[in-house]
Amino acid sequence: MTAPVIAMRGASVGYDDRPAIRGVDLRIDAGEVVALVGPNGSGKTTLVRGLLGLARVTAGDVELFGVPAPRFRERYRIGYVPQRHTVGGAIPSTVEEVVTSGRLPRKRRPSRVSPADRAAVAAAIEAVDLTERRKAAVSTLSGGQQRRTLIARALAAEPEVLVMDEPTAGVDAENRDRLVATLGDLVRRGLTLLVVTHEVTPLLPVLTRVVALDQGRLVHDGPVDVPPAWAPGGFSGMPRHLPGHLRDLVPDPESHDHDAGHDVAHRAPRPVGRAGYPGPLSTVDWPADRRPDRRSDG
């Protein structure tokens, strides 16, 4: 059996006195495409930073490819696309230069650029459809193109898993669709994706699973093909024009009331989402036997 790509057991991440996430159990296997959702301040970015060694794991275990995170050295296996609206510092740099810097984790002697490096960089730029702009200064690119440059930088090391923080935030609809299409291509090539996002809907065509955090705790973890029947409002944002196999997954709110098997009276509404957060958790009704506080018992 192969080790999971990412495994967290009872993990807390953040500062000693007030960890931003607490007691999270999460396992992601190769080939999964996981959305990590939750309201602002729920700890999504902190969880990702804990995985990448950017924030301290204060309790529990984090393993990457079966190796405890502090001893994990094969950094090139995990590509990171941080949340940025723009790329680069004050000195002009080209798409190619920025993407080449993503190749570093693969290299033993960084000062030499080998033909293999050049090929990987060219392939990464091609994967995000920026080959024509590869010699352009990144500061002259549009916001969507700069995001794609960051994705290419993460791809340059030829990773097995890509961790992305809000790749679609602040990107207009056309560029967002293009980003999602790029992600679809990557998934078809076998990449495992963990995407922190506020907007699940545009990603639905590629997602296999949704994990939700609220106030630092994991409150939902389920495959997309079995949407939480107890959360009719949660996925009501799912567009009806989805591909057939996904449209079938959309729970019908009317039939749902009768098939859930729970007495409606037991489902006390629990306002999980915060004001202004439109995500799937904002309207969750929690059945008594699936309350998040019970999950940690089992």
Add this chain to the structure above:
Amino acid sequence: MEILQYDFMQRALLASLLVGLAAPVVGVYLVQRRLALIGDGLGHVALTGVALGLLTGTAPVPVALACAVAGAVTIELVRVRGRATADVVLAVMFYGGIAGGVVLIGLSPDGTPANLNAYLFGSITTTSPRDLATFAVLTVVVLLVTVGLAPQLFAVSNDEEFARASGMNVLGLNVLLAALTAATVVISMRVVGLLLISALMIVPNAVAQQVARSFRGSVTIAVAVGVTVSVVGTGTSYYAGTASGGTIVLLAVGVFLVTALSATAVRAAHGRRHHWVEEHRHEHGPDCGHDAVPHGDHVDYVHDGHRHAAHGAHYDDH
């Protein structure tokens, strides 16, 4: 040439060549990280070191170097671990450094503020053969480190968080760069002055920032500007009888102003010429129905009273 008949001028020109080469190569990473003033800040801290050296009877340069490196490491640690931002730490260094220098120099028996002046402004024409050898060593070390570690320094200056996630030793590289900056400032300031060395780290890169498209191109332009203004400035100061450091800096600032103004003018003209058509779905071609007008090396198409010329993904008005 008359100027080359004198040993001191030969040394001055060689020294300016070396400083003009080394300073921008370090400076490019400072500008990239928006820490353009760090060289000046470290120089002020070094002044405290100079005064401390004069007060205790120790050689001022090693003490100044120790102070500047300590300052450089402090700023990095505060940036990473502390709550203060880099610009605030830098400001504190400026004030503390110059105050420490003035107070300590007043305490030393044979020290006067004039001793500090020599370090603030320097004079490249007083370069001794030994100074020249020191410059040569410094330049070689700077080039070895910045060229050898260029990919890492670029990655760290460009995006620290990404570099950390890639498993790079970000703190180590930052401290190394800060120490290299401190060494460049302190070793150069005795001869060329704090003003000149800080300016030569930054201004050539500011010129490159205006015109370059790539990082590699920026470094090339910055080094060319740095070497040119140093050597020409030193020569000019000899003939015009002006202060060498000030002449070089004025020349560099002049180049920057001319470049920045022309770049702005060119961009404005370019913007007027460009006709950005967001929804230009029509691709002009031989049979597109629009009149084709040969125009130099390309063909314009008459479209709604404009002449469109293909330029990358859009059309320009010609």
